[in-house]
Amino acid sequence: MKTGFRLLSVSARAALSLGALAVVAAPIAGTLAHAQTLPEPMEAVSGVSALNLPANPTIFGKVDPHLRRATAIVNGEIITGTDVDQRLALIVSANGGKVPPEEMERLRLQVLRNLIDETLQIQEAKAATIDIDEEEVTQTFDRVAQQNFGQNPAALEKYLTSIGSSAASLKRQIKGELAWQRLLRRNVQPFINVSDGEVREMMDRLKAAKGTEEYRIGEIYLAATQETKPQVQANAQKIMEQLKGGGSFVAYARQYSQSSSASVGGDLGWIRLAQLPPELANPAAQMAPGQLVGPVELASGYSLLYLIDKRQVLMADPRDAVLSLKQISIAFPKGTAEKDAAAKAGEFAKVVKEIKGCGGADAAAVSLGATVVANDQIRVRDLPSALQDTILKLSVGETTPPFGSIEDGVRVLMLCGRDDPKVESGPNFEQLQSQMEDDRVNKRAQTYLRDLRRDAVIEYN
Template sequence: MIPFFRYGFPLALAAALSSIANAQAVGEDEPVAQSGLNLPSTLTTFGKVEPTLRKATAIVNGEIITGTDVEQRLALIILANGGKVPDEERDRLRVQVLRNLIDEVLQIQEAKANKIEVTEDDINRTYARVSQNFKRTPEKMSEYLREVGSSDRSIRRQIQAEAAWSRLLRRKVEVNISDAEVNGIIDRLKAARGTSEYRVGEIFLSATPENSQEIFANGRKIIDQVRQGGSFAAYARQFSEASTAVQGGDLGWVRAAQLPDELAKAVQEIQVGQIVGPIAVPGGFSILYLTDSRKVLTADPRDAVLALRQMGMTFKDGMTAAEAQAKATAFAQATQNMGGCGKVEETAAKIGAEVVDNDQVRVRDLPPPLQEMLLKLQIGQATPPFGSQKEGVRVLVLCGRDDPQVSSDPSFDQIMAQLEEERVGRRAQRYLRDLRRDAVIDYR
């Protein structure tokens, strides 16, 4: 709700790992400047790596990152995308994974230089929470990771880096925000009551005039992968150069006026669930994904809780498309004219349908097409049939609705915390760039 949070930096590893691929903010396309070294700006190829082979891929201030480390982290990303990653995309992801691992090493090293340690107990507690997200014990989680070509070591190092970096920033970075600044935001929010705001995910790719065409092409490839079913959050964690990469690129709720003009126009032209870009912005390109939308400080109809009765019907194997269509048409006629929820059981018995009840369904949790249908229904009415010949068809009958309450204004403390998060995030981005600049990195 407050100004454009490209650089927000909450510590959110346990929550973010609900999708298993969760990486630190990405590196840059610029070469690492270090006197006496001639280092490449990017590493574009990797040899085949056996799981037990620990061949050095890069040495960062004396600390080795192996090809095995890269492959194990890559396996997490592939898993997050359902295993559907083309070979040429895997090669590009390997380059990005190496950059992420280099950043993690730099963060851990800098924390140690400032006498900040993340203990094994700290790491174990977070790893246990991650395992719980997958309904596994830590031991079973480690077995699962080995089965998919990764390891608990990869996630544990990521946990260590994120915790160390967060503690370092709390110690080293101070920001000052006045009460007047917070109150000014509260006043602007109240004045904007009823206007639209958007839940937006962003992948920011930095670019220079020299490499802008290459970066733009990379952005198009990311968009193509997401449209083919890839995880936007996983790609944001690997490629976005904003610190919101930790959160899968989530910017939170923003109003169009809070975004740069180029992004504001784009976000108002797409529908929930759509992706757009790459959009030229100062410093590079942005890819936007619209997760949700609502009205500022007003009740959102999609927060209503519904009581629904579902009627479902399956088709026999071997039934022709024409026969299935005829049966679905008869199903539609019976359910549209049955006379309300009290007739559901009787109608279902006549047409051979199954009934399932659920009286705690939030509209927002349903697929967007169903949201639109249900918001237009009166109590007792049913949706048109939906489904497929393979999975059968069903209708939802609306039996009750608890409308949402008017949204409360954000508190002074909430806005203060978000502003602090934004300022710390910007400082963190500069801090990490300085560490990259001064590091001695030997690629092998």
């Protein structure tokens, strides 16, 4: 399993990904249908009923909602305001700098909580005599620079400095992930056991579900009581506006979601709609990949949904087809009037429609003053969502309707060939067993971290 914000997953089998900067949803490997973990009512989660709390408590002392404690001492180790600022800069950069002032303070508090967790993880690893060599951290940092930026470490350091962060901040995050991963490998993974019978049972379930639709959904869940619903709904709407404006769903899920899926950027994995409550299943059924919906009201709060992908269990996905395409495009001179552009686009569409297959595309382009670009190795799913269904309905030699704008020009895609995907056979026994083990390790890791928080001595400044 790969995570969104952290650099490494808690699983020993995870691969490195630069989530802190890219903050993109990394695909969960395999075809295991993970059950959704939805937030339970507050009483079930925290044992509120056992505390015998009054319905309308009287608060003694003044509570200042504008007071923010920016730093902390965790078991004697200081987290400075600079630490918070530099880590916050990564999130702001990942969202294109489009974080409004009213969201910044809430993000700052969440970053502080993340740094506290990171500190606890490093401390626990050190107590278990697990030390991460600085050379290993540097090697990982260098690999991140090369794999994710295609440039040298010095260039990455310069970039981090330019956004208000630092190489030291990112290296500390790397160190925390490596330490936690190694600790789990020693203290958790050896005690995780998935029997052969459990794996066979899961394989039987997958085979029985063959052909049924599964959805890979991201969720941001915000809990609310009857008294707090108006405020929580307003907060959910603000987050939705930020997401529509280009904000990273993974980053916002990690910072704000109160579901257990927050640690993986809100990714619920592959699920069937029957696993969702009706309030979520109904809008999810109408969504296309890449679409956002919400806030959706639930009995216990609000959810924002993002459809990452959908598929049919153990069936070939048409969107995995590999296409051979030709793009034919024309550009408009700067300052072209909309009326003139529309006329030229109409003429372009007429000529393109008369092209007899891909062999005639180049000659037709010359007569139009158009440009032709060929690509023989593009998957349907890599195209914009709006074009995928259109392309799948084309026969070889046909084109999409023209699309574009005055600024970008007008273009069409012509289908020159298509290699359909093979039927999905599903994970083999070892792959499925590995996925199930990873899932259990991650759940145990969440409990482990919760216990560390409970036992920690934390002073806020």
